[in-house]
Amino acid sequence: MTNLEHASIEKYVNMPELLARVENDSELLTELLALFQDDFPRLRDALHNAVHAGGPRQVEKAAHALKGMLANLSIEHGAALAANVEAAARAGDEREIQQAMAAFDGGETGLLAAVGRFMAGGEP
Amino acid sequence: MRILIAEDEAVSLRMLQKTLERAGYEVTAVSDGRKAVEELCRPEGPRLALLDWVMPQLDGPAVCRTVRRKRSQRHVYLVLLTSKNSKEDIVEGLESGADDYLIKPFDPGELKARLHTGIRILELEDNLLEARENMRYKATHDSLTSLLNRGTILELLAGELNRKQRDKHSISIVLGDLDHFKLVNDTYGHIVGDEVLREVARRMLGSVRSYDFVGRYGGEEFLVVLNNCCAVETAADRAEEIRKAIGDSPIRTTQGSVPITLSLGVSVSRPCDTLPLEEILCEVDGALYAAKSAGRNCCRLGSAGRA
Numbered sequence: 001m002t003n004l005e006h007a008s009i010e011k012y013v014n015m016p017e018l019l020a021r022v023e024n025d026s027e028l029l030t031e032l033l034a035l036f037q038d039d040f041p042r043l044r045d046a047l048h049n050a051v052h053a054g055g056p057r058q059v060e061k062a063a064h065a066l067k068g069m070l071a072n073l074s075i076e077h078g079a080a081l082a083a084n085v086e087a088a089a090r091a092g093d094e095r096e097i098q099q100a101m102a103a104f105d106g107g108e109t110g111l112l113a114a115v116g117r118f119m120a121g122g123e124p
Numbered sequence: 125m126r127i128l129i130a131e132d133e134a135v136s137l138r139m140l141q142k143t144l145e146r147a148g149y150e151v152t153a154v155s156d157g158r159k160a161v162e163e164l165c166r167p168e169g170p171r172l173a174l175l176d177w178v179m180p181q182l183d184g185p186a187v188c189r190t191v192r193r194k195r196s197q198r199h200v201y202l203v204l205l206t207s208k209n210s211k212e213d214i215v216e217g218l219e220s221g222a223d224d225y226l227i228k229p230f231d232p233g234e235l236k237a238r239l240h241t242g243i244r245i246l247e248l249e250d251n252l253l254e255a256r257e258n259m260r261y262k263a264t265h266d267s268l269t270s271l272l273n274r275g276t277i278l279e280l281l282a283g284e285l286n287r288k289q290r291d292k293h294s295i296s297i298v299l300g301d302l303d304h305f306k307l308v309n310d311t312y313g314h315i316v317g318d319e320v321l322r323e324v325a326r327r328m329l330g331s332v333r334s335y336d337f338v339g340r341y342g343g344e345e346f347l348v349v350l351n352n353c354c355a356v357e358t359a360a361d362r363a364e365e366i367r368k369a370i371g372d373s374p375i376r377t378t379q380g381s382v383p384i385t386l387s388l389g390v391s392v393s394r395p396c397d398t399l400p401l402e403e404i405l406c407e408v409d410g411a412l413y414a415a416k417s418a419g420r421n422c423c424r425l426g427s428a429g430r431a
Contacts, residue, residue: 021139023232028142035134064178065133068207071229072136 009118012111018074033115036073040112043069047085051101059089059097081107125243126150126170130160130187132179136228140174140205143232157182165194172242177206177217185220192221199249201242205230266340268318269325277339277347282401284349285393292395296359298348299408300328300366303385303420305344312379319377320384324370331369363390363423371421385421387412
């Protein structure tokens with residue numbers, strides 16, 4: 001593994017913490033990131049759909065699910081941004097929801113690509 | 125130890141599953157609350173569970189409430205594992221019946237330590253239940269023969285007398301007394317006497333059906349309740365079988381073979397009979413006395429049997 005790979009994914013993921021949480025099991029780490037690659041787009045789309053078509057309750061649920069997944073993978077900043085969307089939805093504040101969503105979308109840009117590079121074995 | 129994980133988010137589920145399997149748990153995973161309830165309420169279902177809060181069908185607190193309501197026999201240790209981290213959430217989660225509350229993302233060391241606490245509590249409960257069962261057994265059984273003791277066999281007889289009137293069936297009561305048992309004790313000693321009593325008990329249990337009751341009524345007296353045994357002839361035949369089971373072959377003891385015989389009194393109580401327990405016991409005792417007077421090692425019917 002090159003430093004560049006780490007640098008790339010570590011922009012998003014607290015890798016030392018994640019490695020500790022998987023008890024240094026690199027196979028499990030790879031498996032979890034693969035699950036993330038499959039599930040993240042679906043959960044993110046569900047959140048977008050809830051913001052555009054659903055009520056605050058749906059937004060809260062969708063943001064909660066994303067927050068859980070991101071937190072589990074030590075994607076700390078992403079989890080915090082999802083938590084902001086969840087809080088705004090719980091408060092029922094439409095303007096806050098839009099702002100928090102914009103911040104979330106900005107924050108996760110490049111995340112999947114970074115994970116993809118890491119999984120592919122090192123191309124930054 | 126088996127553990128249920130109820131979690132609908134794939135990453136969290138896989139991480140939990142792997143962590144727990146590595147720690148030696150046998151994991152059952154479900155992805156919604158209703159399936160979690162089904163698993164936990166099965167008689168042999170897991171007794172340890174990690175429940176997410178937000179799940180399809182039923183959320184974590186609803187699972188806790190349902191399991192607490194439905195499954196009362198043995199405790200299931202329920203841990204809510206959620207990213208809901210406000211004080212209000214923690215209070216609500218614990219009030220719903222959860223034993224513990226962990227906040228995501230979990231730390232593997234803390235998770236395992238908390239589950240060890242749960243296992244200690246479950247083991248404590250198992251030990252208490254076992255101790256209670258041992259005490260119940262000791263309180264209801266004769267320590268020498270392991271037959272029901274006098275209090276218990278009389279209690280069961282009273283219950284059966286009530287039931288036979290309600291369900292319109294008959295029961296037969298047999299009172300047996302070992303012949304010349306004092307002579308066994310005097311000749312071979314009390315240790316051999318005890319061996320004889322234990323073997324008599326074993327033979328008696330072997331000569332009745334699984335739903336009949338056999339109790340040690342006194343020193344060398346035994347009371348047998350034959351459920352659903354209505355015909356006088358049948359009752360007499362059954363008593364005769366017991367007599368033969370005891371007397372047909374000598375009992376092997378540490379001091380050699382000891383021949384022993386049994387005299388029996390029999391009483392049949394039909395649904396229409398309203399004799400109270402005390403009078404039924406008097407009657408069967410009278411029948412036993414008649415058997416003794418007739419030369420022992422035989423059966424005699426009580427007056428109800430002749431009616």
